[in-house]
Amino acid sequence: MLDGMLVSRADSALTVGMVPLEIMQWLPVWITPFWVIAVGLTAGLLIVAGVYALLAALSYVPAIGNLADNRPLATGVAAAIAAVVTLGLCWQFVPQVQPAKYKLHLVLPMLVVGIIVGWGVVYGAWSRTRREFFQILQEGPMPYLLGTAVVMSLIGFAGTTIVEDTDSILTSVKQVNLLDDGTQVIRVTVPGIDADVQANQAPFVKIQDLDYDTARLTELRIVSDKFVRLADAGDPDEFQMIPVVLQPSEEIAHRAGDMTASPVPADSDSVYIQNTETDDATVEFTFMRRPQVQQASTIPYTAIGLALLLIGFITFRQAAPRIAAVAMSTAKSEMAQPLYLVLTAVGIAAIIVMTVVPFYTMGDDIKIMKDCCITLIMVTALIQFVWSAGSTVSEEIEGRTALTVLSKPINRRGFLLGKYTGILITVLVMFVLMSAVLSLTVSYKVLYDAREASTEQPGWTTAHGEVLSTLPPLALYFMETMAIGAIAVALATRLPLLANFICCFTIYVIGNLTAPLVRSSAGENALVGFVGKLIAVVVPNLNSFSGQSAIDAGLPIPPIYLAGAFNYLACFCVMILMLALLMFEDRDLA
Secondary structure, eight states: OHHHHHHHHHHHHHHHHHHHHHHHHHHHHHHHHHHHHHHHHHHHHHHHHHHHHHHHHHTTSHHHHTGGGSHHHHHHHHHHHHHHHHHHHHHHHGGGOSSGGGGGGGHHHHHHHHHHHHHHHHHHTOHHHHHHHHHHTTSTTHHHHHHHHHHHHHHHHHTGGGOSSHHHHHHHHTTOOSSSOSEEEEEEEEOOOOTTSOGGGOOEEEOOSOOOOTTTEEEEEEEESSOEEEESOSSGGGOSSOOEEEOTTOEEEEETTOSSOOSSOSSTTOOEEEEOSSSOEEEEEEEEEOOSSGGGGHHHHHHHHHHHHHHHHHHHHHHSHHHHHHHHHHHHHHHTSHHHHHHHHHHHHHHHHHHHOOOOOSSOHHHHHHHHHHHHHHHHHHHHHHHHHIIIIIHHHHTTHHHHHHTSSOOHHHHHHHHHHHHHHHHHHHHHHHHHHHHHHHHHHHHHHHHHTTOOOOOHHHHHHHHHHTHHHHHHHHHHHHHHHHHHHHHHTTSOHHHHHHHHHHHHHHHHHHHHHHHHTTTSOHHHHHHHHHHHHHSOOGGGGOOHHHHHHTOOOOHHHHHHHHHHHHHHHHHHHHHHHHHHHTOOOO
């Protein structure tokens, strides 16, 4: 009996000792994506700190520090800076858009960035901003956004010692293509030979215009309009590689990782081409450069996104103080409501539970999990938005509280826009908190499913890709929430809370059926077609904000699609909020 007890204790000790070993097998894979994100978040915070330190120093110059005191002059200077930045961004990025017919979709997002930069510079260098900077960091969504960024950074940096490929990741940051897509096309002309020279005696001409790094090349394409040979030396006796033959109009393609040898020498200074025809040959080289660790591009994009978000809020607070005051008051009130806390807590708990819930999809559990969780985040945000619109707009109008607010130096337009912005800030914080939890669970879900299916453990790049794939659908669903929220605020000027809920729910259902209705009416009865198109005009096409198809198919959502959805959102929200202002303008508040 004593021997049995000793064996049992030994087995228990062995089991306990194996737990850390098992965790150490998957922990580096889980935490490496968050280390990458943590580096980006930290860089973004440092960018914001550096920008406002520089602007604070400039604010001591009276002409700059007091510029924002003169609102008309400040607006003119900010608009000029915004115009220059917008034109520069459009000149750099719009021509790169493919397909070319979608180029104009990028103009409005670039304009928004230009406005943030223009007004951000003017009001960031304001002496008042320097004095109130740390107070601003404690208002509205700033504590939540900064707190989430700090917590995510701490989680990522906590695993620094076990993170994979840290040196390669940091080195690859310098190789990220921020200003283009990394594609370079170079055309070279190789002179033809004289008529009395035999083809096999044609010289190998050295090409001077090529400059590439084979370690960074992810794809290479070569095409020629004549019969040519490509080698690594001018003298055949010095060849280190077999010359590559290019037939007229034949394309040679080579990708990183191919088993075949590269068609170009490792040294870009050792490219020689032989033209065996009497006419000049045009050889086109297409180089596609990507970072050695492509996931390193997350770092600069995360830093830029966080910096624009924080600078945008600070700029809004300083440039529109009256609207910002109403917005901050609304956000503070709504985030303290029990419903907000309950919805956020229930949403986070449900996301965590869905990580281990089996969906029985034969390997596609993570797709269903992402779809369910992202939809859950949007639904909870919609409920919060409509409820807040009813409680802060409808009830304040009915309770005569709005009349008290409007007796201060703020007009009805500022009141309504402040309410919408305040509720939007409330929902943004909810989205950020739930999205942070979702990213943590999605990275773990990849490993959990592999263990449950007894398959090979995926690498950290797979987990990183799954985490990033949730961001575009989240952005689309946040835009959809903004669209429905604008309708809720507009209806709240005339309808009570319950009626507002019913109308918004109806619009949500019909809006998601708009595209199927229009497609189903094609070629059918003329009356059915007319009704379908009428609904498409009157009700917003919420399918434009749906990322479900991309999630289910496992396909990435291209950035230009996000830009197009943002254009649609901007036009729709402007129209609805103008209608809301008209409905609220003649509303009797007495």
